[in-house]
Amino acid sequence: MYRDLDAQTREDLRLYFQDRDYMVVSVPKDELIRVYTLQANHAVAVAKRIHNLEGQRAELMGYAIMSALLLTSLVKHATEQKVLFKVQTDSGVVVSEADGKGRVRGFIEGDPQEGWVSGVLTVVKELRLGVPYTSIVPVVGRNLKEALSFYFEQSEQTKTYLDMHLEFTSAGAQAKAYLVQVLSGVSQRSIDLIEENLRNLSFLGKRPEEIAIEILKDMEPRLIGLKEVEYYCPCSEEIARSSLMLLQEEELQDILNEGPAEVVCKFCKRVYRFSREQLML
Known part of the structure; x- marks a missing residue:
């Protein structure tokens, strides 16, 4: 089932979610491309408050929260299957975990500042019946965005584009992200169009469905999945x-x-x- 990402669908999403966090899953009409677009303002703000974080440590936690949510693209949608995201450096560790229902949590220990010289990125995803599958790659890049891109390139072997935007204000956090997966068989024309759309993309003032529409401009975008996002810890x-x-x-x-x-x-x-x-x- 799908819905065209037209004006009526956009209005329905705006009225339903209002200012809550959520993720949109969309596809173009004729190509094997999946687009995941995310708003995680409240989840990131809650993580910052719970862990009493400021400055670069708050940013690192925010990017880790969004990374785990984007990685839920690897598990079955709307299930309790989990993905764990962990970056370990000589100076500390940042960990986040999310499930297919959009529930996310995380913590940070030490001072694993970006600009690292060395480190390890680990992704553990639950498969069927809760069986874990672990991928470990070196931390490559200047920040978590680049490190996560390298992970997809090395471990998932799927052409992937991703970006994250994070800004803290007096009112809270602005946390937006996208992940685009191009599967085999997609025409070069469509790849070129996606890349052009991404170059012209701006996160500012846009909701997840609006980001998806810009990414899939001139490709007849369709909505195929939704999930609300929240910071949630099931400890007991x-x-x-x-x-x-x-x-x-x-x-x-x-x-x-x-x-x-x-x-x-x-x-x-x-x-x-x-x-x-x-x-x-």
């Missing part, structure tokens, strides 16, 4: 308790001798505390 007391039970009994007893055992979720900073009685020790 049960998960936190289970993590403590993985410790050696002697180590756990030492912790409890000093007071309640405490678990802090890296993704949302939620704190869970457990007494000896709660752990039945």
